[in-house]
Amino acid sequence: MTTIAEQETRAVIKSAVLSQGAWQKILAFASLIALMAVFSIASENFLQRDNLIGILQATAVNGVLAVAATFVIITGGIDLSVGTLMTFCAVIAGVFLTYWGLPMPVGILAAIAAGALCGSISGAIIAKMKVPPFIATLGMMMLLKGLALVISGTRPIYFNDTPNFPMISQESLIGTILPFLPIPNGVLILFVVAIVSSIVLTRTALGRYTFALGSNEEAVRLSGVNTDFWKIIVYTVSGAICGIAGLIIASRLNSAQPALGQGYELDAIAAVVIGGTSLSGGRGTILGTIIGALIISVLTNGLRILSVAQEWQTVVTGIIIILAVYADILRRKGQG
């Protein structure tokens, strides 16, 4: 018979050494390093500076979307609309800047505000109308895809009248200060979004309620917390972050491509899951999500360098997702 005292000591030790899915984070990080090691041995081009920067560049959009999805997934929900919301926000920026010729900051704010608004609508549908998140955001995904096409007349909107627009993602602020490190602004934005999100999740009431909702929503409600309100806020924040992703992708393509977006949500969710965030809610970290997004990019990039066909890249990513989650299940069992 294990006594209460023993169990507790063990629990304390466990929580001190490996808290909040730290194990899987370590595992994910180790996999990232291992992948990079393999690819750098297989091809001397892999560790080139430009290639590494390319990997980061390729991570920017998916990384930001994955951060957005992390918020929602920690509440125990799911957001299938992040990809098309990103596109919708890009189109909104196009409308403000190219159609209406407004100054760039207005366009940026409009894109983020549009994201927040759509997020709050999803949140309200889920919290107030009690539509399951999967369905609510599935509907939102299709609705936004359609709206983006309607607003743009199914044609790309180019930002030729706003010459500074590509700067958002392509230029390198860091590069002007540290010339040997030309990291594009898109990557910089990813890191800023990640750091701020991480602080919000761990240090603010919003973050606390995000985890609490995913852990036991009824308990939170019975504690006198306005759970509906906070849930809407979480989706709003997530939507605003999608708006930022929309700006990055629009800036990189120097255009809002209304047909783009669908499929991005699955890459984002994959990154979140590889990073150790539980789909049942209550657990997760931004750092894990970023590592997850990097793993996907490294894999894609490395396999391309090795001239593996793109179809196979997708196969490998699929296997990695299953393995990542299985590793987490094994770990939990071991703790049991």
Place this chain on the structure above:
Amino acid sequence: MTPLVTIRNLDKAFPGVQALKQARFELLPGEVHALMGENGAGKSTLMKILAGIYQKDAGEIRIEGASVDIPSPRAAQDLGISIIHQELNLMNDLTAAQNIFIGREPKRALGIFLDEDALNRNAAAIFERMHLRLDPRVEVGKLTVAKQQMIEIAKALSFRSKVLIMDEPTAALNNAEIAELFRIIRQLKAEGVGIVYISHKMDELKEISDRVTVMRDGEYIGTMPTASTSVDTIISMMVGRSLTETKTEVPDLLKHDVVLEVRNLRRDPAIRDVSFSLRKGEILGFAGLMGAGRTEVARAIFGADPLDGGEIIVRGRPVKIHSPRDAVRLGIGYLSEDRKRFGLATGMDVATNIVMPCLNRFVSLRAFLKMREIKETARSYIKQLRIKTPSETQETRLLSGGNQQKIVIAKWLARDCEILFFDEPTRGIDVGAKNEIYKLLNTLAAQGRAIVMISSELPEILRMSHRIAVMCEGRLTGELPAEGTTQEDIMRLATQRRSVTAVTANTATEGTMT
């Protein structure tokens, strides 16, 4: 003295049910007031109204003499009313301190960032007030149920509650943990907190409560001082009739075949060399403290957990049981202590649940369900076991604990199981329904089924068993006959540990065992 709570003429209806009719209740400061009644008597509804979870239809609630409205849990908290639910409402992924102060986190100067240090300090202060040794930073999901309950109490205290409602607080606690809980209750009482204590356990009520109010069918029956009221009186008030507790006649079982024999069962560290046999028609009571390894033995025999060693012989034939599927094929059924998690698909109806283990008997052309036969079978069990349900299409989650338990029993009867393991068959079931379960167990045994009954309630063990096996720390420490055995005899074996020195950590928790 102004009562803390006065409830008068409270009505509450749910669709199809009048849950409360002119209900009354009164709570004084520094009083432990037991609220009793069979399941469905309206105790929980009444308390949920007081805690702001449900809204009353009519009637009056006064808090310290002032008439109040309690539209939400928040409003109840502001009035100093806290409730600790039977199913604990904690966020397992958050720490103890984070749970206690959810919704009221202390903030740093800016008002944006949480002050985690203050949070942990405040929680530690409350634990200290409770004389509880607990790290505020420990994740709640990793604590024992008893400690989780302490955290719920700490949470209630953090609201400076004057009224604390506890719904079946000891349902999942062992004796040492109950003693700890009672210590804290007495301390709160001394500080003037009024405590409403909902429980089915008579001995506990006798020990802890000052007054007892009995409810039946949503109505107020009466309030009595606990000390001067006999258990029989309380029970007869609850059920509206007197129940006679009769000791089971122990049948002569020697001429019956041994249907199950277990030799040297091992599963480290939970099961250490357990051997026993079970005859047809026998009820073997498995006694012991919580965590003694009784459930583990049942689960191991049932194939739910892997074995490290030992033999299992069913009807004279040595068998290997690798999965519950194997066990069921051999006619072994296991009724889990946690009905809701392991016993029932609560969202599905009565008929579906009953035929679940033998669904292949109700399939035509390998695909289509024979709906009519399923219904007929379900109806026959509803009648046979006297399951109180409007129909066989009722969702099981809407039924009372006792009726849910009967459905689980029906499941295994429908599957023709001859050897049945009942794990805490009457946990959370009220007195009247308990008696029905007892009768049912006796009938099943009389029909020739072999029964192992795991129970932590000694009166239940003594009353039902034909033979009593006692476990402690994974070992079988003794077997006792039903005749002439006392609770003390069982407790002696249940606390008989092999080596005290090897497990000194245990003494602290078990020292208070009675």
